[in-house]
Amino acid sequence: MTFLPLLVAALLAQDLPVDPLTPVQYGQVQCFSPDAATKTCNSIARFTPNGDGYTNTATILLSSRPAMTITTTTQVHVRDGAVCGILRNEDVEAAKVKVDGRDLPPEEAMLVVAVVSDVVNDYVGQEVCTTYVAADSGLTAKATIQGSPQPELDQPMIWVSPSEGYTVAP
Numbered sequence: 150m151t152f153l154p155l156l157v158a159a160l161l162a163q164d165l166p167v168d169p170l171t172p173v174q175y176g177q178v179q180c181f182s183p184d185a186a187t188k189t190c191n192s193i194a195r196f197t198p199n200g201d202g203y204t205n206t207a208t209i210l211l212s213s214r215p216a217m218t219i220t221t222t223t224q225v226h227v228r229d230g231a232v233c234g235i236l237r238n239e240d241v242e243a244a245k246v247k248v249d250g251r252d253l254p255p256e257e258a259m260l261v262v263a264v265v266s267d268v269v270n271d272y273v274g275q276e277v278c279t280t281y282v283a284a285d286s287g288l289t290a291k292a293t294i295q296g297s298p299q300p301e302l303d304q305p306m307i308w309v310s311p312s313e314g315y316t317v318a319p
Contacts, residue, residue, distance in 0.1 A: 168227055169281050170196055170203060177308040180315050181290065189318040191304070202226030205234065211246075211261070213319035219265060220245045231293075233278040241266045241273070281306065 173196045180190035192209040205225045211217040221244045225234035244265065246258040253261065275295050281288040287307035292299045309315045 167230060169230060169232055169279075170227055172308040173198070173203070175310075177310055178315075179290075179306050180309045181304050181306050183287070183305065183307050183309075183315065187318070188313065188315045190315055191317070193315065193317050196225070199224075203232075205232075208317045210317050210319065211265070215248050216250070216319055217261070218247050218317050219261065220247075228278070231278040231280045233276055235274060235276050236269060236272050238266070238273055241269060 178196075179194040180192075181194070182191035183189070190210075192207055194205055194207045196203040196205055201224060203225050204222055206220065206222050208218050208220045211219055221240050223234050223236060223240045225232050227233075242262060244258075244262050246253045246261045252258070272294060278293045278296075280291050280293075282291055283289075284305060287305055290304050290306045292302040
């Protein structure tokens, strides 16, 4: 008779969503819009576990010439197989900006951050969740905002080890 509860628990566990951030346990990071030939990504997301979920440090390519990146840090958590977080103004305002790998002086960085803030203003305070769906050569990251699918934000993604040498670059 004790076998039946174990069987039911095992069957129910099959329907539970898998933790989409399991590769973080093995030191991997997310590379979005990867180019395997040049080992470049349009953005890289690193997740660090913390007491409330994860700290997501994302470096995003803003422009190709010059190569300009912005790095933001946000709090995220896993819920129902998705990585979810709320973009806050303070997360954008604290962003770091680099041009060709060098930090921009604070006064110039503030100008870039102000432009980025205007662009993402509609998303501030909104919950953004991302799920990962198997695709031909990796995964497709599919975003929702406040539960509404945003197919224009879908992008290819692969997990990579930092030792593989992928960088955010054009």
